[in-house]
């Protein structure tokens with residue numbers, strides 16, 4: 001029966017609407033995001049102020065990490081997932097993706 005279709009679709013639709021209704025990130029929040037796209041960090045260098053939380057979002061179909069030698073380590077970030085880290089000290093934090101060592105990025109904290 002054709003009329004069943006909208007009913008079946010409703011739960012998914014409700015989730016979509018909930019997502020749209022959640023509070024919007026401010027411009028400042030959006031700037032604190034590093035996306036992983038096409039096996040690269042975007043942006044590859046991000047400058048933030050001390051105390052900022054940076055969210056690493058995996059928009060790729062592959063697993064990535066954000067790993068600083070001797071420092072922070074996201075562990076595996078699966079496709080569609082994210083991980084965040086708060087930078088409490090000034091400095092230049094260089095990091096790589098462990099499965100893809102050619103993926104490099106820098107967080108400049110000032």
Ligand SMILES: [Cu+2]
Nearest residue numbers: 063064097100
């Ligand atoms: Cu990777």
